[in-house]
Amino acid sequence: MASNCKSQVQEPSRISSDMVNELPGNQAILSGQNQGNGIDTPQLMIIFDAGDLNSARQQLLPSLQDPFAPGAVATVLLQESIAEQFVGLLAHDLRPLSEAVAKNPIRVKAMAQINKLKLKVVKGTHLKPEESPLLVYDTVHSYLGDGRATGVITVDVFRTAKEAGELAKRDALLFGQVSIWNEKLACAYELVLRLPTDVFAINCFNPDLTPIKDAFTANQNEVLVEKNYHYECLELGNKRRIVVFPIGTIYAN
Structure with a gap:
């Protein structure tokens, strides 16, 4: 994994501004659900x-x-x-x-x-x-x-x-x-x-964390896809984390 993270691939982006902005949870904080x-x-x-x-x-x-x-x-x-x-x-x-x-x-x-x-x-x-x-x-x-x-x-x-x-x-x-x-x-x-x-x-x-919240509370590993989001609840660096990203993000160094 390159630590400087400079752009090294020419593959075009699969995420557009509209795609990100139309995902649920990006327009406003979801009161109560993510507390x-x-x-x-x-x-x-x-x-x-x-x-x-x-x-x-x-x-x-x-x-x-x-x-x-x-x-x-x-x-x-x-x-x-x-x-x-x-x-x-x-x-x-x-x-x-x-x-x-x-x-x-x-x-x-x-x-x-x-x-x-x-x-x-x-x-x-x-x-x-x-x-x-x-x-x-x-x-x-x-x-x-x-x-x-x-x-x-x-x-x-x-x-x-x-x-x-x-x-x-x-x-x-x-x-x-x-x-x-x-x-x-x-x-x-x-x-x-x-x-x-x-x-x-x-x-x-501010993605909606509801789909992964129970797994985090229960200290369990979980990977799922819901409403164009990829959710992960996993232990990294001896700490439980939630990672969320929209489908289409490029896996690259």
């Missing part, structure tokens, strides 16, 4: 150059606009080769925050710390920092607040899967789920082994 499996806690998103950038962007935008929502993404890791392009596209899509989010005391405190530390930020095009969703580089939430999600999304850039795993563990923030965008499952599974999280969604976001 206890990390859906209500902050999430981590890791995006590789072999991932579907358009689908990842569409799934990330709601978290930028409402960073205090249950299950919102708090941290994003971007592979170096696509980081600038991806963030540039995001900046054009950002809209002013709601007053409730912009004036939330937790976010106000984080903004003061960002200004004090003179951290690099990306905001919406033509928006002021105080009114815009923010991506903040090279920091962790524990530096910006009290260990909770802070109303901004932290960003780090990585080169290899190993480096991504190390960056993801810098913050004391506990992630309920990890969403990995990479068409090559061998590379994605390398991160499953490196991170302590229970639930991994590959090339999807």
Whole structure:
């Protein structure tokens, strides 16, 4: 398994943006069904150059606009080769925050710390920092607040899967789920082994965990396919994990 996870195959992607976005569970958090499996806690998103950038962007935008929502993404890791392009596209899509989010005391405190530390930020095009969703580089939430999600999304850039795993563990923030965008499952599974999280969604976001939940609770191995999703409940790295991905993801290094 190549640890740098660079694109080495020319096989065309079998997953389209429409295919990902139409899967059940991607449009909204399924209230009640996924409680206890990390859906209500902050999430981590890791995006590789072999991932579907358009689908990842569409799934990330709601978290930028409402960073205090249950299950919102708090941290994003971007592979170096696509980081600038991806963030540039995001900046054009950002809209002013709601007053409730912009004036939330937790976010106000984080903004003061960002200004004090003179951290690099990306905001919406033509928006002021105080009114815009923010991506903040090279920091962790524990530096910006009290260990909770802070109303901004932290960003780090990585080169290899190993480096991504190390960056993801810098913050004391506990992630309920990890969403990995990479068409090559061998590379994605390398991160499953490196991170302590229970639930991994590959090339999807907030999938319905109901089909695999009982197996996880009973500490049993299970593999099944339901509603265009492949589900696995298995023990990896001496820890029980749930891994979910839409049918069509490419198995490749």
